[in-house]
Amino acid sequence: MSPNKPIRIMFVGDINLGEYYTSFGHGPRTYAETRNPLEHVLPLLQQADLVVGNLEAPLTHANFNPKEPESVVLRGNPQDARYLAEANFKVLQIANNHSVQHGVEGFNETVATLRSHQIFPIGLNGQPVQTIQINGEKLGFLAASDVPDNTNKAQASYQRFDEDFKALVKESARIVDHLFVLLHWGLESSTAPMEYQRKYASELASTGVRGVIGHHPHLFYPVWQERSTIVAPSLGNFIFDQCWDQRLISSGILDLTISHNMLSWKVWPIELTENGSTPRISGGAQGPSSEINVISLFDLGESMSGEQTRKLKYFFRHLHKGNVPLKTKFIMRKFFPILKPKTK
Numbered sequence: 001m002s003p004n005k006p007i008r009i010m011f012v013g014d015i016n017l018g019e020y021y022t023s024f025g026h027g028p029r030t031y032a033e034t035r036n037p038l039e040h041v042l043p044l045l046q047q048a049d050l051v052v053g054n055l056e057a058p059l060t061h062a063n064f065n066p067k068e069p070e071s072v073v074l075r076g077n078p079q080d081a082r083y084l085a086e087a088n089f090k091v092l093q094i095a096n097n098h099s100v101q102h103g104v105e106g107f108n109e110t111v112a113t114l115r116s117h118q119i120f121p122i123g124l125n126g127q128p129v130q131t132i133q134i135n136g137e138k139l140g141f142l143a144a145s146d147v148p149d150n151t152n153k154a155q156a157s158y159q160r161f162d163e164d165f166k167a168l169v170k171e172s173a174r175i176v177d178h179l180f181v182l183l184h185w186g187l188e189s190s191t192a193p194m195e196y197q198r199k200y201a202s203e204l205a206s207t208g209v210r211g212v213i214g215h216h217p218h219l220f221y222p223v224w225q226e227r228s229t230i231v232a233p234s235l236g237n238f239i240f241d242q243c244w245d246q247r248l249i250s251s252g253i254l255d256l257t258i259s260h261n262m263l264s265w266k267v268w269p270i271e272l273t274e275n276g277s278t279p280r281i282s283g284g285a286q287g288p289s290s291e292i293n294v295i296s297l298f299d300l301g302e303s304m305s306g307e308q309t310r311k312l313k314y315f316f317r318h319l320h321k322g323n324v325p326l327k328t329k330f331i332m333r334k335f336f337p338i339l340k341p342k343t344k
Contacts, residue, residue: 004136006259009180010045011213012053013220013235013251015084015092016276017076020241021330022315023275024072025322027241031277032080037239038087040280044253044268049134050090052141053238054184054215055121056098059113060106068341069330074098075106078113085117090132093143095123095159096184096215100152107157122182123159129172129179137258140176142169145184147216161185173207178258180211186234188217189307191247191300193233205229210263211256218242220251222296223267225288230256230265241276244314245307249276250298255285267295 019027045051057074065071100107114121122130123143130141146161173179201212205226212231220236236251249272256265266287270279286295333340
């Protein structure tokens, strides 16, 4: 019998095929109406056996009111799942604090949409390990979130990062050849991994988990190898219109190869262009060496202080673009809460 072929997996960060308040009418969703948001990284992604990421915004028409900012924000068009499928996405995490932003109906439509495009959604509440057979090897994927969800406080639709999940990880590691754990965790205001993230990653490394892949801070943290485990606490943004800070549109693609049970990896730097709508390779791949096993692409600084001020300045500088009436309605309600519609 011939030896198994190498398996190449690429991991990316947060994907928002909708639009944030600051770019209504000129963000990723609008861009996707006429062009493929992944066109510039397509040749690279199609070299992988599969691509994995975090779908931050639901793909749904449910409960949609195009005249209401809260109904429009972070809402992707289900038809744009075709771009993800074309780019070799086979697994997408949906355990995150925006996946139920447009209701349980929106969450369920997102799950159905991904499945109809042969993409496995992971992180559903109570979901067992998702397995995929590639080149004679069984890969396993699990996902959970520990970020409080203001739109779905019970977090009933997706998996919590709790003791039951930790037990599931240990159990699943024994029944697959290579297990990858995706976690929506940490703090958006933190420019470095928190102590509990480092501690849990080390714990998983001791159990033989192949990868600990994180999302949520929207910043690309350093990536390192611990034993036979790749630790990437936060892969930053991949498609996301948070363009008021260069650190939020500077990111990377984790490119991992498993061959004869050995692990090799590198990181491709990318920049999000066209108002965060389309990632582009911004340099050559960087990998570890015998002296250095940590890859740090960017200087993230000590803090994200002043972020709200930068966001507000960006909003007003670009107020004239895109859907001006919707932006105006949003900002007026922000400054004058009395203008917000009364909830039933």
